[in-house]
Amino acid sequence: MADSILEVLAPYVDSSNGPASLATDATAVKYMNRLTTLSLDSIKTTEPQSISHSAHSTLLSLQALSNRSHKAFITSADHLSNLQTLIPSLAQEAKVLQNGIPKLDEEAVRFSTRYAKTGDNQIFDRRKKAMQLSRNVDRISDVLELPALLSTAVSSSSPSSAANNSGAAAGSLSTSKYSTALDLYSHIKRLQSLYPDSPLIKDIVLQAEDAMKDMTTNLIAGLRTQNIRLAAAMRTVGWLRRVAPELENPRGKGSSTGPDEGAFGALFLVCRLASLVSTLEALEPLRELADQETKRRTEGTTTEQTSKSSAWSGGQQTERFLKRYIEIYREQSFAIVSLYKNIFTTETVDNELVSASMSGLKTKPPPKQVKKSDPLQALPPALATFPIHLVQLLTDTLRGYLPNVRDKSSRESLLTQVLYCAASLGRLGGDFSMVLTELETDEEDEESEDDEAGIVREWEQVMRKHRALAGKLEQLTNGPKSSPVSP
Structure with a gap:
């Protein structure tokens, strides 16, 4: 039925492709089928209004679409206009690529041959x-x-x-x-x-x-x-x-x-000795004053016209220097030897032997050490000779500056201080009190022998006082018989 109506209406429809295209148009066929279902009155009255309403809605939709996507339409139109020139250019580039493929394959084969993993290839290794x-x-x-x-x-x-x-x-x-x-x-x-x-x-x-x-x-x-x-x-x-x-x-x-x-x-003893020397060098101002008194003393002894009554007397600056010197020496020397013994000395075997003997147990002698092939003898510990150098440092200073002090009480005070220093080191096995009794003066006047004898008697007197004081302290404390000196 729809086909018949389309044949009848074909001459009256403005179609650029003719009646044949109208018959094959799906929209036209669908609309003709819908018309066959309507009555004649509906076609005359309601169908024109429906078509007008649909046309108006379609127009509004087209206007909204053109307003929203007009840039895309313009761009598509431009591309479509350039499509005629782009297609020949694409074909030409494709032909150039096709001609370059054999050369590319050739280079790939050459590259794979040159940089192959087999064999020694320095470039590949780098x-x-x-x-x-x-x-x-x-x-x-x-x-x-x-x-x-x-x-x-x-x-x-x-x-x-x-x-x-x-x-x-x-x-x-x-x-x-x-x-x-x-x-x-x-x-x-x-x-x-x-x-x-x-x-x-x-x-x-x-x-x-x-x-x-x-x-x-x-x-x-x-x-x-x-x-x-x-x-x-x-x-x-x-x-x-x-x-x-x-x-x-x-x-x-x-x-x-x-x-x-x-x-x-x-190394430890050398470093601590350097610290001791640097600390003693801080007494340089007092040493300079003591040197001035030494100079005056030596000038007075070399002057032949000076008499015994006008001989130089004094030594207050030297006393100050020696007192401070001995204080620093006593504190630092005890600290050096004590630190060394605590760090390096190992007495575990000796302690075991002593404790075993105290308990009455029989102890086995320590195992003999295997002698190693050493052409030289084993060196002794560094502490074996270090106290000798410490004592020499003190005795040289006393020998040079002690004759400046002529006051008896001051000399006894200094010598007592030296004895305390010797007893302090004696607690660590370095008592040098007897060494200091060999101090000699450098005076060359007519009373040199008497002075030297006086110094010896002075040492004896100071040592007797020191021992007497130690005995009294032992009686008061009821402690073991040892020196009461503390470092």
Whole structure:
């Protein structure tokens, strides 16, 4: 039915493609089928209004669409106008690509042949190393930062930087920094054992060794500080054992320098002696005044016209100098020897023997040490000869300046102070009271022999007073018979 109506209406419909296109138009066929379902009255009355309403709605929709998407329409129109020129250009480029494919294939074959993995290919090896370096750049940067971190830890724990801090904070800071530096150095040495042939690791090890030399210098400077504590001294010696293990046995594997001290004992004593000397050098103003009195005394003894009644007398400045000198010497010498014994001396075997003998048990003798092939004898501990040098330092000063003091009570006070100093060191096995009795004066006047004899009698008198005082103190305290002197 719809086809018949379309044939009837075809001459009256304005179609650019003719009746045939109208018959094949799905919309027209659908509308004709709808018309066949309507009555004649509906077609005459309601259908024109419905068509007018639909046309108006369609017009509004087209207007809204053109307002909303007019830019896209213009762009599409421009592209459509250029499509005629783009298609020939695309065809030409495709032809050029087709002609270049054989050449590209040729280059690919040549590249694969040149950079093949088989055989020795230096270029490929360099590229492979560069790629591996790129993958491990973070690890390498961490390894390269190790010397800088080590140097920072060492420099921040140096005595100059620690001086800016105060008290326990400075000690704890130095301890943590030195521990961090030693951990970093151990890590670098471990890397050296894992990669012994790596030039990068070798360079890092060299830089780390330079930093550890600076740390060794700082530790030695720390041993020279004044009033060092036992804990700080033990920590410093322990760090030195880790930083410079070659000092454990400087003469080689078949030698020894003392009980578990190596060269550290001598180094410790030298540093503490340097601290003592620097402390005594602070008395230089008093020493200059004492030198002036020495000069006046020597000038008075060399003048032939001076008589006994007009001889020089005095020595107050020398007394001040010697009193302060002996005080510092007594305190520092006792501290040096005491610190050394606490750090280096091991008496475990002797203590076991003493405790066993006190309990009445039979003890086996200590095992004999196997003698090693050493052409030289084992060196004695550094403390064996150190007190001799300490005593020589004091006796030289007393021999030079004690004759300036002519007042008897002042001389007895100084000599008593020296005896207290000798007794203080005597508690550690370094009593030198009898050595000081051999002091001689340098006076060359006619009464030199009498003066020398007087000094000997003076020493005897001072020692008798000292022993008498010690006996009284023992009776008061009912303690063991020992010197009552404290350091």
